[in-house]
Every structure is written in structure tokens, then in C-alpha cells.
Amino acid sequence: MNRFLPLYFLLFAFPTLMAQSPTFEGSWSGTLQLPSLELPLVWHIKTTQGKLTTTMDSPAQGVNGIPMAQTQVNSDILVISSPPHGLHFKGTLIRPDSISGQFSQAGTTIPLSLVKAQHSTPQRPQTPKPPFPYESSNHLIPSKNGIQLGATLTKPTGKGPFPALVLLSGSGPQNRNGTLMEHEFFWVLADHLSRKGIAVLRFDDRGVGSSTGNYAQATTYNFAEDAQATMAWLQQQEDIDPQKTGLLGHSEGGLAALIAATTSGPDFIILMASPGIRGDRLILNQQQALFSAQNIPETQSKPARELNETLFALALEAKSMEEFAVKRANYQKEAPIFQFMTPQQKQAIEAQLSGPWIFDYLRLDPKTYLHQIACPVLALNGDLDLQVDATTNMEAIAQGLKQGKQPPLEKRIYPGLNHLFQTATTGLPTEYGEITETIAPKVLADIVGWINEI
Template sequence: MAEFPLTVPGDPALAGTLTLPDSPGPVPAVLLAPGSGPLDRDSDHRRMRLGVTRDLAHALAAAGLASLRYDKRGVGGSPGDWRRAGLSDNADDLVRALGALAARPEVDGGRVVLAGHSEGALLATMAAARGARVAGVVLLAGSATPGDELLRWQARQIAPTLPAPVRGVLWLLRADLERKVAANHERLRATTTDVARVGGARVNARWHRDFLAYDPRGDLARIAVPVLAVTGGKDLQVPAADLDTIAATVPAPVTTLRVPDLTHTLRRQPGPASLRAYRGELARPVDGEVLDAVTSWCRTVTGLDRVPAA
């Protein structure tokens, strides 16, 4: 495996890493899109190192596939301000990155797969629906639920997992977490600026307006290439039942995988699902079953399995 810096041209330019396998090119490739918020090319946040796209890149290289992962706007080596980027801006960035990857001489531009985790799965859905020239799409913890409904669903899942003192305070205040989330949605919908203050915090209001209004099912219905969708049975941020919606909505062939005990971090968690266990999970790499499923599917959909591995 070898890794090189790669800059995605455009405004703003995006800093990334091209990872190549130890096999002669041009080879098939996978464009990796991280989740929401200020994540770098490895899917790392300054407070939480997810490492999803890094682990995927290294697993793909071992399986004979190249990959590109990149820093989002205003993160790592990419200029800009992530708080001012809407969901559609992030999708535009993914399409630009796809062009940069497909143009590389080491890469077979006709055999490129889009793969995204969480928000990245939505971006991959949006790009594929626009007609991006790809061989397939991988949706890791990807939603098929409208944004406003999804955030209310998350509140219902997360509330019982909060620490007892927090639940006690909410009870004393007669506070309904889902209702508070819905109220914040209305405040965000009423904003007109890229950045706004909600609950005393500066948030990316433009992204939230886009997300609240976005229904992935419309774009899923326009995907014309094979899809692999993977979600965990203990995901508190995306319903595992959305796998059935994806399979029923995408007109092209769909392979779904629901992994028991897997959380939104793509690691396994024993016991009741809880956000509090995330930090412990992140000391481990991405789940091996997930990595094997993605690499095997990508090899098949790009035709690499028809060629003897180097």
C-alpha cells in the first residue's frame, strides 16, 4: 500500500489522500465520504476519532482497490468554513472529488465506487441520483428517512440511554426531549443565515435547513447502479429498518446487511445500545465484518474478482 497527497481542485480546494494498492494500475477505486460535522479525511473529529474512512481505505488497498478520502471544508488541510456549507455544497464537493479521483492515471475511471458513512451515505445517494458515472454505491449507516423525522426518531432512541441524573433533570423540568428537538427545528427553519445561534451555540443553520427538508427516498429512486447498504442493529442515529426502504426504493440491484450489535460508529457494542459507550468502541478499528463486506462487494461490482488478485 502507498499513500500520496491529492488536492481536489475547485472553490474551495479540498486536501485529500490517495491510497493505492500494491498492484499495477490502472485499478478500480472507491471515493470515501465521511459523516456530518467537521470531520477530516480519516473521519476524525478533534473530540472523537472515528477513523471510518481511514480503516476503509486501508482495507480496500489490501483488497486491490485504490481510494480517495478528503478533508471537508474548513477542516484539516481544506480551507473554508464548515459551518457555512449546506448539504448540497457537501454533495457538490463529493462530485468534484469523484472527478479528481477518476482522472488519476493510476485509477480506472470507469470502475469507481462511491462509499459514504452517515451524512456521507446521503451525499453518495445525492451524487448517484444526479447521474454520476460510478460502478456502484455503498451506504454505511445511510438513512432513507426524511431529515426532520430522522432527528425526532433519534431523540426517542437517545432519551432512554442518557445518564440517570440527566433523565432526572428532564423529568423535573417536565421536558420532553423529542418536543425540544422539534422546537429547535422550527427555530432553524426560520433562520436565513448560514450560521445561527440555537440554545446559545453557533450552529450550521444552512446545513440544518437543507437536512430537515431532505427526503432521501426521492434520490434513492433515481440510483441506476448496484447498491450495498449496511446498518447496525444498535444504531441510535439511523433506523436499521431503513435497509428495507432502501431495498424497496432503489430500482437497481441492492444488497443489504444488518449487523447485530453494530452501532453508528461501525463497531459492536455489548449490552443495551448507548451513546455513552462510543468512546470505548473507538479504541477498536471498524468492525471486520463490515470491512469484509465492503471490500468483497466492491471487488465484485468493479469486476476485480474476474481478474486474479496480484
């Protein structure tokens, strides 16, 4: 799940990519050799309605399934491009399982060799397997403005009423299972809780899977509306305890839970790696933590940081998206750094900053909503989380609650766990797919124990 870095940050921090074809059909992997890091990529090529299409995964960035605009083949030449991302790849099939080519982004060209993947399923021992000692049912749940949310309810067998909660995903379009690099984050969580007597509702983000709507035009406030709708639906279901129904949000999902709670009144909230500071600060801290963890020199990290700081400040000054667009255009004319950028680089930055989500997210301050929370809160994080720093954000969550209605708060920072609550070594996103563990068992046990105690 993109529990994960917003794509717009990723493009500031790293180059990204995509590609593949008909004798080229299949999955191809390669590694970009960048000055301070290696960036592995996987490109999936298939025929859709008689036409070649490509999607790209960047495991190190926690990004999967990014569609490429064009895939073309001429004899043994493969060309893949995505103008919105400023990406272009041209390669020659030198053997049935090998492509040699050049990858370009934003005016920079790097050699890239691809090898056809012999697909093997990574080990995911926690992925749920039958028999399931609980009931599972699929539903369509109405949200605001005619949105329909495809959802799955897992409910213990036997006599209720059962405590229950709704799972809210983090940044990026997520399905109800929270699938990322073949980890099923939310399915593992729901399975464990329902085996322990707790009902769980998980749903596809709007515009994903069975849910309607347009994810690209949605903001965190829209996700909060979906949280309210799904919790209200859950409270009305047979055998669900309407006095012990809560929200669990991971990463940005925690923000949606806090916003929803100000009007929907859950009986408890669980925040997993959730932000406690304003969006602009969170992304800047995230960027710096990833730069530091990868030993990226100051000569490279400082310009990216300063550019982000200025652009974010312009966003905060603007009273509308239209005003922000004008400010960006004026800044591009005046700032020396833009004189050294290619048109593709400028286009990539503009694409990252022009949507409604980023405009709202940069100014979203969790303390506005933390002050209004009255129900018990469990806040969890790992000390190797490089996306939502545990110490800074946990302190901000505690302060926000204390300055408001002072609800009961239990907070836990787990040694050696990353943003996905996996037992990790560095905390870098490159590890997410390499780790076989989906969620540390201690975290699962603590969530069950806390719900049973409140």
C-alpha cells in the same frame, strides 16, 4: 467523526461544557452528574500566541475540539466561558492536579471537579502501521467556487486498472482519516481496502486540515459538490478503472453520495449507516432512541421532543432562512415554555437553528435522490445504531430504490454493531471511545467482497 449527532441536537438532549489554564495548561477531565446520566468531559488548555485557549471534548456525545471563547486565570482561579453555548465554569486549583468548581449552562449550575489527565494512549489495534504494501500520495483537488480539498490517495502496487472509491464523512467537520476519540475510521477503511487491491481517496472536509472553505456555512448539498469533484478527479488518475469507481458515504456522507450520484454517475454506492428518511424525522427518532437507551424519564424527554417537533415544523413551513428566523422569534414570544428559559438557553437554541446546514437538512428527503439511482447499492447498518435506526432507514432506502430505477441492492444489518460499526454493548455514544475496535472485521471483509463481485 461526527458520524455523529449534530451539535445542535446534543445541546437539546444534554448539557455540554468546557475549561482550563497556564499552571492550568494540560488536559483536565471531570464528570457532570446529571439527573439521569453521567456526562464525562475533557478540557484541553494550552498557550496560543501568548494567550490561554481551551477546547472541550464530550466523548459521550461524540464531540471533540469545541473552542471556548474565553479562558482566564487569576492566581489559583480558573474561569472558562463560551457565550454561544451558554457555558461557564469557575474553579479553584486546590492541588496541582485538582480543580474544584461550578459549571453553569443555560441558568443551571452543577458542581464539577476536574482532575489533570495523565495522558495514556487508548488501545487502537486497527490503526494502520507500516510497512504499507500500497502507494500513498497527497493532493489538492479543486471543487466548486474555488474550494481546494486536501486529499490522500492510496493505490495498490502493481498493474491496474484498479477499482476505486471516494470516502464521504458524516456530520461535523472531519479530517481525511475520520479521527474520533483516537479512532481513525476512514484510515482503517482505506488501509484495508488498498491492501485488498482497491484504490481509495479520502479528503479533509472543507475548512478542515488542508482543505479551504468555511465548514460552518456549508450544507449537505455543498458536501455533494465535493463528492462530485473528488470522484471526477479520481476517475482521471492513472491505473484507476473509470468503469468501476464508486462512492462510500457514512451517515450524512451517504446523503452526499446519493445527491452526487444523480449527476456524476458513480458505478456503485456504499451506504454505511446512512439516513433513508427526512432529516427532521431522523433527528427526532435519534433523540428518542438516545433518551430511551439512557432511561431518561418521560417528564424530561417529552418537553424536549415537543419543542423540537414545533421548531422543526416551523422550519419546514418557512420558504427561507429569514422567514424561519421570524417564525422562531414569534414562537418565542407566544410559547409558554420560553417564559421559563433563561436568556442563555434561548441563545443556545437560536445558535443551533440559525445556520444554513440545519435549515436544509431538516427538509432533505433521501427518497428524492434514491428514485434516481441506477447503479448497484450496498447498504450496511448495525442493529445497535442509536443515531440512524437500522430497520427504519434500511426499509426507507429499499423502498426509495424500488420506487425509482430499481438498481441491484444488497442490504445487511449486523447484530451487535453500533453507528461506527464497532462491536458494542448498548450502542450509546459513550461507548465509542471505550471500545478498542475501530471497525468490525466482518464489515471490512463484506465491503471488499461486494466490490469484487459487482
